[in-house]
Amino acid sequence: MADKPDVPLLTVVNADATPEEIAALVAVFSALGSGEGDSAPRRTSEWSRPARLMRRPVAHGPGGWRASSLPG
Numbered sequence: 001m002a003d004k005p006d007v008p009l010l011t012v013v014n015a016d017a018t019p020e021e022i023a024a025l026v027a028v029f030s031a032l033g034s035g036e037g038d039s040a041p042r043r044t045s046e047w048s049r050p051a052r053l054m055r056r057p058v059a060h061g062p063g064g065w066r067a068s069s070l071p072g
Contacts, residue, residue: 010025010026010029
């Protein structure tokens with residue numbers, strides 16, 4: 001980082017910007033981060049699995065109709 005020149009990362013072009021607006025922009029950009037180091041894969045929730053939306057097959061034979069409404 002010592003090799004890079006001191007160049008501002010953010011330049012305010014609008015002269016009417018209030019300190020609160022500038023602070024909000026700085027907060028948003030700092031929350032975004034640099035994107036480095038956050039490469040860990042996210043684990044998907046079991047609740048959002050598409051297979052969970054699919055219905056199980058209805059059991060054949062006696063009692064199959066009643067068993068089809070029971071949780072599996």
